[in-house]
Amino acid sequence: MKPSVLIVGGGIIGLSCAFEAASRGFAVTVLERDGFGGQASGAAAGMLAPFSENPDGPDAFFRLCLDSLRLYPEWARRVEEASGRRVEFLRTGSLQVALHEADELPLARRMEWQRPFGSFAERLSGEALRKLEPGLTGEAVSALYCPEEGHVHAPKLVEALELACLRAGVRLVAGAGELLRAEADESSGVRVTAAAAGRHAADLAVWCTGAWSGLHGGWLGAPVPVHPIRGQICAYRPLPCDVRHMIFTSQAYWVRKSDGSLVCGASEDVAGFDRSVTEAGIGRLVRWTGKMFPDLRGTEPARRWAGLRPATLDGWPLLGPLASMPGVFLAAGHYRNGILLSPATAAAACDWLEGRVGRTDGRLEPFSPERFSGARSGS
Structure with missing residues (x-):
């Protein structure tokens, strides 16, 4: 008989882990302080873009993101089949836009190192770029086109996962409130x-x-240096122009959803746990939207919102068992990649639950929670 599992936290990562664990035959309970997927998960643009959002090189984090992207088609199919809901997984491709000639060299370097990892990216300019994305500003010098990338509708994915968990027999406990105590030992498990x-x-x-x-x-017996970053986002609807791909610049991104809205994000700042929207944060996105899409110049967004992203000191998630608390696997600090990393995180956590991943597993070693042993929790 498989051990019972408690998932603490009901965002996209918690629900993904619960769905995967239930699929593997575990008895699962999810404990969520508020409502499921109500924080960063429900506020995300849902981008699945490891090639566009990891420009530095083929490090362990890029490889983890790429592995998760390649898990997505089958994983999304399983969630939709289990829930009866669509998550709107769309492989639209992306354009990383260069507005100046100086921006082109980094794009060329990125294309070069990403090609051995299966990227089919190509550089486009002039008429080829205008044909692919007609509504884009004429100031765009060129763009790196990556056809493999795509996106999901984050709120719909959260809803589908919640329903899939319920149908799989997961016990979902919403509105649990603040956590007051956590303890664990090898004889009696986790409480x-x-x-x-x-x-x-x-x-x-x-x-x-x-x-x-x-x-x-303090409860987990080890530092967990995760802090909130406020990400402000807006959406335009209806659109006077057609936006066919995910568009990335150094200042913002744009993703068109199947309901016809264009999501633009994200203005980031450190504001503690404050989820309010500011004029300064949204104003920058509005200015860049007008710059990139002339047909939207002077248009105000139809909707504005903010979410809290869990950031770590190096931008990489914390994935692995805690030596300080027997029987606990930490899956936190996904920052702006929680949607993308959901399948890979759920697979890693459940491999550990089944005893197939040890504390020295090479895949997870770069993301070990213990790499910040000298840091303070929440710093």
Whole structure:
């Protein structure tokens, strides 16, 4: 009989881990302080773009993101089949736009090192670029076109995962309130107490509390240097122009959803746990939207919102078992890649639950929670 599993946190990572664990035959409970997917998950643009968003080189993080992208088609199919809901997984391709000649050299270098990893990217300019994306500004010198990348509708993915978990027999506990206590030992497993949901116990646990993870280092017995970054986003609807691909610049990105809206993000700042929207944050996105799409110049967004992204000191997630707390796997700090990394994170966590991943596993070693042993939780 497989051990029972407690998932602490009901965002995209927690729900993904719960769905995968239930699919593998575990008895699963998910403990969520508020509503499922209500923080960074539901506010995300849902981009699946490891080639565009990891420009530096083929490090372990890029490889993890690429592995997760390649898991997505089958994983999305499984979620849709289990839930009966569409998650709108669309492989639209992306354009990384160069507005000046000086921007072209980094794009050429990126294309060169990414090609051995299966990238089919190509550089476009002039009439070829205008034909591919007619609404784009004429100031665009060129663009790197990456056909493999795509996106999902993040709120719909969260809803589908929640329903898929319910149908798989997962016990979902929403509105649990603040966590008051957590303890674990090898003989009696993991025990977590929440203000509104009382005490819950299981043999093993996966800790996925997003931007709040940094507050839990005292209970977990190890520093969890995760802090919230406010990401402000806006959306335009209806559109006077057709936007066919995900568009990236150094200042913003744009993603058109199947409902016809154009999502633009993200203005980032450190504001603690404040999710309010500011004129300064949205104003920068509005200016860049007008610059990139002349037909939208002077248009105000139809919707504005913000979410809290869980950032670490080096931008890489914390993935792995905690030596300080037996039976607990930490999956936190995904920053702006939580949607993309959901399949890979769920697979890694559940491989550990099944005893197939040890504490010295090479795939997870670069993301070990212990790499920040000298840092302070939440710093």
